[in-house]
Amino acid sequence: MSTRADGSSPATTQQSATQQFVTRVGGRIRALRKGRGWSVQRLAEAARISRRMLTDVELGQANPSLATVDRIARALDTDFAALALPAGDPAEPQVDGTVVWQSEDGSRALLIGATQHPRAELWRWTLSPGGRYEAEPDRPGAQEIHHVLSGRLTLELPAGPRTLAAGQSAVIPSDQEYAYRNEGAEPAVFMRVVTGA
Numbered sequence: 001m002s003t004r005a006d007g008s009s010p011a012t013t014q015q016s017a018t019q020q021f022v023t024r025v026g027g028r029i030r031a032l033r034k035g036r037g038w039s040v041q042r043l044a045e046a047a048r049i050s051r052r053m054l055t056d057v058e059l060g061q062a063n064p065s066l067a068t069v070d071r072i073a074r075a076l077d078t079d080f081a082a083l084a085l086p087a088g089d090p091a092e093p094q095v096d097g098t099v100v101w102q103s104e105d106g107s108r109a110l111l112i113g114a115t116q117h118p119r120a121e122l123w124r125w126t127l128s129p130g131g132r133y134e135a136e137p138d139r140p141g142a143q144e145i146h147h148v149l150s151g152r153l154t155l156e157l158p159a160g161p162r163t164l165a166a167g168q169s170a171v172i173p174s175d176q177e178y179a180y181r182n183e184g185a186e187p188a189v190f191m192r193v194v195t196g197a
Helices: 010-036 040-047 051-058 066-075 080-084
Strands: 098-102 108-115 120-127 132-135 143-150 152-156 162-165 169-173 178-181 188-195
Touching: 010 040, 010 051, 010 080, 010 098, 040 051, 040 066, 051 066, 066 080, 080 108, 120 132, 120 178, 143 152, 143 162, 152 188, 162 169
Parallel strands: none
Antiparallel strands: 098 108, 108 120, 120 188, 132 178, 143 169, 143 188, 152 162, 152 178
């Protein structure tokens, strides 16, 4: 196993980044909920999740799905990016982004930045060979733009799969069930822009 200059392994660094995300999101959710004077039960009902899950999220003891964080954000009249991105000047460039999702095979999603009006999010995804991510539908009218930087990305859509090679792009409605998968032998690296979610 390789180590970084600070002595940490890549796996430890990834776990640390994920825990930072989980802790940040949980703290912000709790602060917004308390600021509204809402109980855990009230927010859980508004977000359509269990009270136990919400408690675990607020305490940084659960790694919720992207869709779960989005449902909580909507219930609090905010958005995913406001909960996920580090605080600071929104005009300041994010070099690495915020690790929002990762799997044991090394696949991961970085939220690089977002705008408020109109709402849009910029992501950089890496799917390892054999990697797959199942998404849940976004709000009606939401769309995603995908641009493949390297490898091949297959979009699983209700109308059938669509495979994109390096340099190719596609726009899909994301208010439907869909998934990403990498059937190739090398990582699939792609940019993803989400609008209207």
